[in-house]
Amino acid sequence: MRRNTSITLLSIGHACIDVYQGAVAALVPFFVAERAYDYATVSGMVLAASLLSSFVQPLFGALTDRWTMPWLLPVSTLLGGVGIALSGLSGSYGLTLAFVALSGIGVAAYHPESARLARLASEGSHNAMAWFSTGGNLGFALAPLMVAAAMAAGGLRSTPLLVLPALAGAVLCLPVLRALARRHATAAVAAPVGENDVGSFVRLSLAVVYRSIAFVGLSTFIALHAQQTLGSTAAGTAALFVLYLGGAFGSVLGGALAARWGRVTVSRWSYLAAIAAIAGVVFVPGPALYLFVAATSAGLYIPFSLQITLGQDYLPSRIGTAGGVTLGLTVSIGGLASPLIGALADHTTLRTALAPLILMPALSWLFFRTLPEPTPPSIPETTPDPATPPA
Structure with missing residues (x-):
């Protein structure tokens, strides 16, 4: 199987889980509409999806550094889909949280192993990894449309329809797993040669955490904020779609810009732009909101795929852990701040509660100022299987 084919299938699978x-x-x-939940209650759902994911993700990263577990891709994809599919069927808030948490565990299990396999399939190409990341961003972007379509069919009782992407993602990853197994290259390319820079990796991780707080906070409440600002449910769905869709373009643009100016430099400028963009989302009224949402999405997503490869280059002997942290754990941690935003919104206004998010990309920028541009580690050559013809 050609490299581009493998990355394409993995990218589509990444979209299906995200x-x-x-x-x-x-x-x-x-x-909120069907069960009259308040802001703090619905933000607890985001917390349920993020909390277990945050704790479980490092475990899966460490496991994939020690053993290859490609079967995690189809299994975790199905787990993520089943959890969301069941979330709307019970009127019990406790069961809803449990199903959402189940989906979060599936998402947590997917990312470390998928990042390792994507690096293997990409043969170390940063642009290929950017396309892999873009698949996940497209999944984010399509989520509001898929949810809106499912809800139009029958409200929350129609959430079982949302299992369909999981079924597709589980099937599409199987040809890639078979191709990589036939090449007998997994173990050899999973451990690039290079020195670990733990200090830089920790600072990078903290930068990604603050980026995650900003993004997850906005993604949780941007639909409600747009509804209040523009006066319709459709306006909220559109704002969330723009926030997610901009990420797909941002990841690809980030890979192109980094080829000329470097990953660290591009990420610094992106976070500076995100500060002004989030301020516009929070304070600028009217339809101009969509322009600032698009700018925010680009500013937060241009560094996204760059952070994945930076983490793997800072921690070359633990790329499963690096991928799990930069692609999964730090993203999930952003959900931990959502209940605080919801509680503040209940006691003040939603606009007031969103205002602190303006500071988050500024903190990410400060950490990126301390980061060096690493040299990608060399990948040891592998002896091809005599039974497998050269590509």
Whole structure:
């Protein structure tokens, strides 16, 4: 199987699993409308999807550094889909949280192993990794549309329809797993040669955490904020779609810009732009909101794929852990701040509660100022299987 084919299939699979990260936020307005949940209650759902994911993700990263577990891709994809599919069927808030948490565990299990396999399939190409990241961003972008379509069919009772992306993602990853197994290259390329820079990796991780707080906070409440600003449910769905869709373009643009100016430099400028963009989202009224949402999405997503490869280059002997942290754990941690935003919104206004998010990309920028541009580690050559013809 050609490299581009493998990356394409992995990218589509990544989109299928990340639908379920985006689906939680997309379901928030429907839980508010049908079950009269307040801001703090619905933000607890985002917390349920993020909390277990945050704790479980390092475990899966460490396991994939020690053993290859490609079977995690189809299994975790199905787990993520089943959790969301069941979330709307019970009127019990406790069961809803449990199903959303189940989906979060599936998402957590997927990312470390998928990042390792994507690096293997990409043969170390940063641009290929950018396309892999873009697949996940497209999944985020499509989530509001899929949720809206499912809700139009029958409200929260129609959430079982949302299992369809999981079924597709589980099937599409199988040819890639078989191709990589036939090449007998997994163990050899999973451990690039290079020195670990733990200090830089920790600073990078903290930068990604603050980026995650900004993004998850906005994705949780941007639909409600747009509804209040523009006066319709459709306006909220559109704002969430723009926030997610901009990420797909941002990741690809980030890879192109980094080829000329370097990953660290491009990330610094992106976070500076995100500060002004988030301020516009919070304070600028009227339809101009969509322009600032698009700018925010680009500013937060241009560094996204760059951070994945930076983490793997800072921690070359633990790329499963690096991928799990930069692609999964730090993203999930952003959900931990959502209940605080919801509680503040209940006691003040939603605009006031969103205002602190303006500071988050500024903190990410400060950490990026301390980061060096690493040299990508060399990947040891492998002896091809005599039974496998050269590509």
